[in-house]
Amino acid sequence: MARDTLHGLRSNPARSRATSALPPDSGQADRVVAVMARLCEADPDPKAGFDDSDPFRLLVTVLLSAQSTGPTVARIAELLFTAVRDPAGMLELGEARITEIIRPVGLGPSKARNIVKLSAALISEFGGTVPRSAIEMRRLPGIGRKSAEVTANFAFHEPVIAVDTHVFRVSNRIPLAAGATVDAVADGLARIVPERFKDGAHVWLFRHGRDTCTARKPACPRCVVSDLCLWPGKAL
Numbered sequence: 001m002a003r004d005t006l007h008g009l010r011s012n013p014a015r016s017r018a019t020s021a022l023p024p025d026s027g028q029a030d031r032v033v034a035v036m037a038r039l040c041e042a043d044p045d046p047k048a049g050f051d052d053s054d055p056f057r058l059l060v061t062v063l064l065s066a067q068s069t070g071p072t073v074a075r076i077a078e079l080l081f082t083a084v085r086d087p088a089g090m091l092e093l094g095e096a097r098i099t100e101i102i103r104p105v106g107l108g109p110s111k112a113r114n115i116v117k118l119s120a121a122l123i124s125e126f127g128g129t130v131p132r133s134a135i136e137m138r139r140l141p142g143i144g145r146k147s148a149e150v151t152a153n154f155a156f157h158e159p160v161i162a163v164d165t166h167v168f169r170v171s172n173r174i175p176l177a178a179g180a181t182v183d184a185v186a187d188g189l190a191r192i193v194p195e196r197f198k199d200g201a202h203v204w205l206f207r208h209g210r211d212t213c214t215a216r217k218p219a220c221p222r223c224v225v226s227d228l229c230l231w232p233g234k235a236l
Contacts, residue, residue, distance in 0.1 A: 007065040007150055007164075008073025029192060032176050035225045036197040039204035042224050046203035047154065055130035055155035056122070057081050059137070060090075060115055062147045068105040076105050087119035087128050114142025132156045145186065150202065159198035161189045166209025167202060173213060173231040176205075 052058065061077040080101050084093050099112040118140040122128055130151070131137055137148035149162035163171070163186040172178050177188025193201055212219045220226050220235045 008061045008068075008070050008077055031228055032192050033194060033197075035174060035176060035228050036193060036201065036204070038225050038228070039208060040197060040200065043200075043204055043207065046200040046207075050154060052155050055151065056086060058155045059118070059130055059140075059143070059147070059151045062150045063114060063118075063142055064102060064105050064111060066111070066147075067107060073105055076102050087122045090115060090119040091123075111142070117141035118143060130155065132158070134158060134160050145183065149186070153199065153202055157199055159195055161186065161193060161198060161201045161205070163189070164206065166207075166213075167205040169215060170205050170209040170213050173218075173233075174225065174229050175231075 057077065060080070061073060064077060064080075065073045080098070083097075083101065084090050090098070095112050095116045098115055099108045102108050102111055102115075105111070121140050122130065125139070126136075131139075132152070133156075134145070134148040134152035137143050137151060138145060140148075143151075146162045146164055149158075149160040152158035153160050153162060161167070163182045167189075168182055168185050170176070171185045171189060177185055177192050179185040179188055189201065208223075208225075212223050218235070220229075223229065226234065226236060
């Protein structure tokens, strides 16, 4: 695809095909390792092209991405950050003007309110800078676990695996870490995915769910981990 936007963050990574295999009687942990290794081989530099130089912009962009498409978020984030560059500037811009700018991403008034509140919190509690850990980010208004973990992973390479709709579906289907809730899946992935794969795991699983293991008509015949997948609905 010409432009790959993930949570409104732009990327243009290289792709290749994988060849690793695993005996069918291997244990769950070994199968998870094989799946992650296969996805890593297919996409060895998953964050290529992402700009991680501005954690505040990353955090706000991820907040904007809730219930909106990546390309729209990327466009609106660009507009917003031509008008402002830091939390102080965001407060000066004001909630009404922010709402006007971000309206196309949906939920504009509530997102604008949270952007103003988190900007104020960053100034009062963190000296105007984004904290480096997902746990600390979750103290900010409007920032839940997924938003915090996406930002911490992209901006600071914290080894956390954010779980969104795509990651949740893939993890339950293969399965990697099955769970009835997002938190259960996130906790399971944190336990079972080896450290060496955690930095890229969210991107690999997100792209796999978005492009191949889709909610409807998953492309099982071209899936690079189809032989490792135990999903009963798998179509080969």
